[in-house]
Amino acid sequence: MRRIAVVGAGQAGLQLALGLVADGCEVTLVAERTPEQVRGGRVLSTQAMFGPALRIEAAAGLDLWTDEAPSVASVDAALVAPPATRVLEFTMPLDEPARSVDQRIKLARWLELLAERGGRVEYRSLDRAGLHALARRHELTVVAAGRGELAGIFERNAARSPFDRPQRALSCLYAHGVGSPDPAAGPRARMHALPGLGELYLQPALTRSGPCDILLWEALPGSPLDAFGDGPEVGVQLDRIRTLLAEYLPWEAEHWRDAEPTDAGAGLWGAVTPTVRRPVAELGSGVDAVHVLGLGDAVVVNDPITGQGANGAARAADAYRQAIREHGDAPFTADWMCRTAERFWQQHARHTVEFTAAMLTMPDHLQGVFAAAAEYPAVARRLANTYAEPSxxxxxxxxPELTTAYLSSIGK
Structure with a gap:
């Protein structure tokens, strides 16, 4: 029985730990917060999960909210120019529905499930010395903590990191009572691009108190949409959201007239510097030296503009689980760690980084794709499903050459 430690109780860490327990490994997971603390805390993300990631969860027996979470089959997109004018509008259908489950629900239940299925869970914080001690007691230690001191043990890979600062200021709110443009159409996500200002994303989700809507501002730093840097409490945050919607997206302001935050922890603010780190770190020296393997946000951090965070974490955890299973009884060397991480980078992660960077910078040829999507349903469908399969x-x-060739093939 392989002895494996996992540090971090997010999507990637918990999914990997649960998969390894199912494979017969002796697993110790280190988490900073108990299930009760996770459930009662602040929201963690927007976590829209697309078809491929949902299938991974289903295969692992972890899709516990399929019948409760709203199923989103399409995204309504609009390009909005001042003063509040919809220049382009189109619908992007998804080949497989997407769903969003508040990670406070998901991760808390998965923590409980891990203990129920025989995994060992230690609730404590780890510094570098504590991680070194943990790694010396296990055959393999995987670090899936993307923040704090432990994330810093993995060196930034400058050649693969497209930015050195945040490209958007983020503000997210979970709310009840949000109206729908077309209630008869069923749950739909909405995306608004406001050139020079940023983007707005709205998506149905499931939270602790039932179905809700999540709003995410992706504001260009310093723009008028960048209005949440002081971390306001949720009531003030909602007031500012209504003010911005009234000025820039008045048709959405109507839908938010009766909205209320789902709970006191329904708001989230901040910024992300998209970063790629080297996936293997050495701790200690000489005979005490050990290597640890990074996973998920510990290695690849994307801005949420393309919704790749939870999806990439699910796919990374699944790839690592398969690599561990295929490795049999062989030792987990630093070389094996590097090869495992590089394989996932080439197959998936590099595409999420490149796709996200393109959406943040919006080169001319990509602007042309959005214009074509408003005219050609095939373009709108392919664009939607690139979010689901960023490769x-x-x-x-x-x-530009690839885009021109594709658009020419459909008659554009």
Whole structure:
């Protein structure tokens, strides 16, 4: 029985730990917060999960909210120019529905499930010395903590990190009572691009108190949408949201007239510097030296503009689980760790980084794709499903030449 430690109780860490327990490994997971603390805390993300990631959860027996979470089959997109004018509008259908489950629900239940299924859970904080001691007691230690001191043990890979500062200021709120543009159409996500200001995303979700809507501002730093840097309490945050909607998206302001925060912890603010780190770190020296393997946000951090965070975490955890299973009884060397992480980078993670960077910078040829999507349903469908399968970015969005060739093939 392999002895494996996992540090971090987010999507990636918990999913990997649960999968390894199912595979017969002796697993110790180190988490900073108990299930009760997670459930009662502040929201953690927007976590829209697309079809491929949902299928991974289903195969692992972890899709516990399928019948409760709203199923989103399409995204309504609009390009909005001042003063509050919708220049382009189109619908992007998804081949497989997406869902969003408040991670406070998901991660708390998964922590309980891990203990129920025989995993060992230690609730404590770890510094570098504590991680070194943990790694010396296990055959393999995987670090899935993307924040704080432990994230800093993995060196930034400058060649793969497209930015050195945040590209958006973020503000997220979970709310009840949000109206729908077309109630008969069923749950739909909405995306608004406001050139020079940023983007607004709205998506149905499931939270502790039932179905809700999540609003996410992706504000260009210093723009009028960048209005939440002081971390306001949720009532003040909602008031500012209403003010911005009234000025820039008045049709959405109507839907938010009767909205209320789902709970006192329903708001989240901050900024993310998209970063890629080297996936293996050495702790100690000489005979005491050990290597640890990074997973999820500990290695690849994307801005949420393309919704890749939870999806990439699910796919990374699944890839690492398969690699561990295939490795049999062989030792987990630093070389094996590097090869495992590089395989996932080449197959998936690099595409999420490139796709996200393109959406943040919006080069001319990508602007042309949005214009074509408003005219050609096939373009709108392919664009929607590139969010679900970002490796398709390399096939048609990565260069102006690829985009021109694709658009020409459909008669554009």
């Amino acid at each position: 398709d970015h390399a096939a048609w969005l990565a260069t």
